[in-house]
Amino acid sequence: MRCASPGVVLLALVSVTLSGCGGAKDAGEEKAATVSSTSTPSPGAVALPANLDQGPRAGESDYEEAKAKLGEALFKDKGCSACHAFGKRVTGPDLAGVSMRRTQAWMEQQILHPETMTKQDPISHQLFAQFALQMPNQGLTPEEARAVIEYFKHKDHEVGEGREAGKEKD
Numbered sequence: 001m002r003c004a005s006p007g008v009v010l011l012a013l014v015s016v017t018l019s020g021c022g023g024a025k026d027a028g029e030e031k032a033a034t035v036s037s038t039s040t041p042s043p044g045a046v047a048l049p050a051n052l053d054q055g056p057r058a059g060e061s062d063y064e065e066a067k068a069k070l071g072e073a074l075f076k077d078k079g080c081s082a083c084h085a086f087g088k089r090v091t092g093p094d095l096a097g098v099s100m101r102r103t104q105a106w107m108e109q110q111i112l113h114p115e116t117m118t119k120q121d122p123i124s125h126q127l128f129a130q131f132a133l134q135m136p137n138q139g140l141t142p143e144e145a146r147a148v149i150e151y152f153k154h155k156d157h158e159v160g161e162g163r164e165a166g167k168e169k170d
């Protein structure tokens with residue numbers, strides 16, 4: 001299992017107190033990676049799937065509770081929370097409602113290949129221009145990325161349910 005790239009770990013350490021990185025079982029491996037690797041893995045030439053932004057939004061489908069829980073932990077452990085929050089802008093976009101504005105496939109690519117997305121995908125490129133910051137590749141596996149997306153869906157469902165409850169009138 002890989003962890004945040006060194007630059008990101010540094011960034012995260014500077015800006016927030018990173019609450020450990022990954023589960024306890026990976027701690028040694030991750031420390032080694034942080035110390036030994038001097039260059040970020042060259043992401044370069046990933047061919048993005050076509051029509052990433054077409055189809056239903058991720059949050060339109062149900063989420064899996066267990067995966068969402070895992071995703072919540074990953075969101076902190078993989079450094080995402082250093083730049084992202086829900087309901088406010090940090091250095092990256094506010095992720096409240098993100099599953100209602102993006103497709104599953106789009107978010108997967110953004111998480112797995114952010115450096116390619118900002119270059120090739122028009123939406124990601126636009127965000128890059130707006131935030132003047134490249135989201136770093138945090139080295140998640142596709143499965144981890146999907147768990148984080150389940151967490152986003154969970155967050156957005158929560159908000160939706162809250163709204164509905166609030167709307168109730170007699």
Ligand code: HEC
Binds near residue numbers: 127
């Ligand atoms: C160093 C700051 C930083 C870190 C760490 C980071 N991001 Fe981002 N993220 C950004 C920025 C900036 C953008 C906008 C695109 C760009 O400029 O690269 C973005 C875009 C996104 C988007 C699209 C938001 C939208 O409105 O459509 C998602 C989803 C996302 N990030 C998820 C994650 C996840 C999950 C992690 C952790 C695995 C993560 N980010 C880590 C800065 C960060």
